[in-house]
Amino acid sequence: MPEQPAEERRKNFNEVALGYTKEDALAEASRCLSCKDPKCVEGCPVNVDIPGFIKLVCEEDFSGGAIERIKGTNALPAICGRVCPQETQCEALCVLGKKGQPVAIGRLERFCADYERQTGVKVPEVPEPTGKKVAVVGSGRRAYCRSRPCKTGGAQSHNF
Numbered sequence: 001m002p003e004q005p006a007e008e009r010r011k012n013f014n015e016v017a018l019g020y021t022k023e024d025a026l027a028e029a030s031r032c033l034s035c036k037d038p039k040c041v042e043g044c045p046v047n048v049d050i051p052g053f054i055k056l057v058c059e060e061d062f063s064g065g066a067i068e069r070i071k072g073t074n075a076l077p078a079i080c081g082r083v084c085p086q087e088t089q090c091e092a093l094c095v096l097g098k099k100g101q102p103v104a105i106g107r108l109e110r111f112c113a114d115y116e117r118q119t120g121v122k123v124p125e126v127p128e129p130t131g132k133k134v135a136v137v138g139s140g141r142r143a144y145c146r147s148r149p150c151k152t153g154g155a156q157s158h159n160f
């Protein structure tokens with residue numbers, strides 16, 4: 001992933017990593033084999049449809065398709081693409097990692113989230129409350145992501 005040169009980054013507080021360009025993302029996404037039994041998904045704590053969103057990246061459907069596919073189970077793609085330990089989760093189980101480099105799933109996720117932010121984030125519609133309540137135990141990303149479908153389904157969720 002491209003980075004700020006050391007001489008520049010020592011003078012600012014911006015991110016060191018600059019993120020993928022569109023060309024980088026397309027090249028990396030083209031490495032995915034679209035496995036029938038994708039082990040990478042088993043390694044993801046929120047079970048993102050990884051081959052599904054990567055296929056949409058290959059089709060250059062970044063913000064309409066790929067980011068929506070990720071958000072189906074992960075409400076925090078820009079954060080997870082940056083701070084999740086992919087090397088011990090999804091990427092650790094990528095079949096390509098057995099003989100070489102796994103697909104850079106986190107970097108592709110980050111690219112999709114950043115692309116959406118730069119081109120216009122679609123704020124999900126909030127339906128009328130149904131009056132139902134759901135308790136979600138935990139305050140980590142998995143718990144937060146689990147509470148999102150409740151909200152989009154009209155239920156009120158509370159994290160404990």
Ligand code: SF4
Pocket residue numbers: 031032033034035038039040041050051093094095096103105
């Ligand atoms: S295991 Fe690797 S190659 Fe297979 S679908 Fe997942 S990211 Fe693609």
